[in-house]
Amino acid sequence: MKVMARSALVSVWVFLAVFVLAACEDDSSQSRENDAKQKSYDLLVRNQPAGRMAYSPTREAINEWVRTWGKRGKLSYVYIQNANGEYGYFVMKGLPVPRCKMLTPTERVDSSSNGKVVVSQPGMDGTYDSGSTCSAYYGFDATTGAYMEFTVGTNQSFFLFDQPMTMPEYADATQLGPTSAEDVAG
Template sequence: MHVEFTITRTDLRRALLLLAVAAVAMIALSGCKDDAGDKEQGRTLGGYERLVAQQPSQTMGYSPSRNTANFWIKTWSKPGKLSYVYLQNGSGDLIGYYVFKGLPVPYCVSLTPPDQVNGRGDYGVVRKAPAVDGVYYGEGDCSRYYGIDATTNSYVEYTAGLGINVLIYDQPLPNHPNVKPLGHTRIDKDGKPVTE
């Protein structure tokens, strides 16, 4: 079957006219702005630039923050490194401890991005992304932690807050023999983790 299409000059003019009208409309609509908002933003930016010129930020020859962050990386990047997690009540008394392989992880940490963008460019809509278990979560509960028990490899979970402070060390605390283990692992008299 063979079909022929014929485009007349009139059809071509109409198509070009429609394209021109669409282009003019897009340009006109893209020029729409919120003048009041632009003025506010301009004032804010101008104020910021003026303050930066008057009070520039200082620079450092050494960064103690970077040094401490690098120390944290060196400490916790070792596979099998144990963490000693002590729970402290509002009165300052240690009420118990856990011994974990690695650091405890808060529920608000994720291995995948928490959001996804649907659409492109300025028209994209940010939505929650599904978690690795295929369900959607809220913002995450940063007061709930989980970890791997040091001697049994069992899952352990605890909640901080509500008067409970968490103290994390890379070595057991000396001189606290009466603090009871809360997980399956306890610290023996030589400071070594053993199964409870």
Template sequence: MHVEFTVTREHVRRILLLVAAATAVVITFSGCTESSGKKEQKRTLGGYDQLVAKQPSETMTYSPTRNTANFWIKTWNKPGKLSYVYLQNGDGDLLGYYIFKGLPVPYCVSLTPPDQGQGNNEYGVVRKAPAVDGVYYGEGDCSRYFGIDATTGAYIEYTTGLGINVLLYDQPLPNDPNVKPLGRSRVDKNGKVVTN
């Protein structure tokens, strides 16, 4: 079956009129949207300014958050400090524990800035600052951790999530015979760290 279609001047004229009408509609609505967006932004910011004027934020003379952050620094600012990592299931049962030299480190930690090479500070690129422990957080898989076994120096890696929670301590929990060592180090019945 062969069908022929002839395009006439009238067809071209109608198509051009439809395109012109559609363009006019798009331009009209994009102008309204931008105008509405700007109005909404001004209203929101104006409301915020009014709230701040009527209810200014309080200031603190003591920061419990900074105190706890400093406690964290004092706790872990010791070479060779041991950490005790207990894995817990969704029901609250302890599955086992690892003992590390230092803290376990998530895969989302980097020694170099994550934005290094993606711009030049000469051109106004704002770089993320390192955390207080001298590393950068946030790039990569934060559910996978690795660390150094306390007695053997072996590499250990574990994953969190999917119902597995981590309890991290700087001292062992009271000895529980049902909690098994998962790594090569364990706490003996006298509370001493020994090779498993």
């Protein structure tokens, strides 16, 4: 009886040792891969360090965007191209806004017994968003203030300008909203 109990106990210890070693092997192989990636990165940084810029065209473009659109009453000219290559346009107050933009946070972080969890928040209208409204844009007509909404996607694109376009592809654009480019020219 003692021999059988001892044999069973040894079997359990052998099983546990194999299980622990296998777990260590998995951790150490992942650790080796992470170490290899880090060493490769460190070598690349040594051989090809990041350059330093004295001037950033990206920062300048962002600042120019702020100067352009940071003015109350600024008009936008939204040209929409359909699948047939035909253009139409809206003249809007300010920029078109994606419907998925919110003035309040869309999520909050709560603590739970499982740690931190992200909880969805309702939008300004008291409803929850599925995130699928980012291809829908809205804004207001430049002279009437009429609400306008349009969707872009598979076969429709829009081009945004801060002034009416005179290039040939826009010359025959159909007026889609109450205001024409001629109504606000000057």
